[in-house]
Amino acid sequence: MTLIWFIYAAWLLLIVYLTVQAIGVKRDTELHLLQSFGLMFAMIAAFLLPRLPLFGFVNFAPVNAALGGIGAVNALIPFVW
Numbered sequence: 428m429t430l431i432w433f434i435y436a437a438w439l440l441l442i443v444y445l446t447v448q449a450i451g452v453k454r455d456t457e458l459h460l461l462q463s464f465g466l467m468f469a470m471i472a473a474f475l476l477p478r479l480p481l482f483g484f485v486n487f488a489p490v491n492a493a494l495g496g497i498g499a500v501n502a503l504i505p506f507v508w
Contacts, residue, residue, distance in 0.1 A: 434502050437502035437503060441505055
């Protein structure tokens with residue numbers, strides 16, 4: 428369970444990093460409101476769907492320790508480059 432929170436923290440760190448890097452970049456003149464809402468909805472759904480009792484019968488991420496370690500390394504790769 429701790430590994431899952433580590434992955435969430437790594438994603439959050441990546442989002443913060445990309446947001447900070449985007450400061451000062453030339454803004455797009457078009458408004459992409461539908462894309463923004465679609466992306467926001469997909470992110471919220473990805474975090475909430477596994478916790479809904481309706482989907483309790485589905486094993487969203489059958490993970491063992493080795494696969495979890497590989498996922499943790501993959502989450503940290505953007506920060507190493």
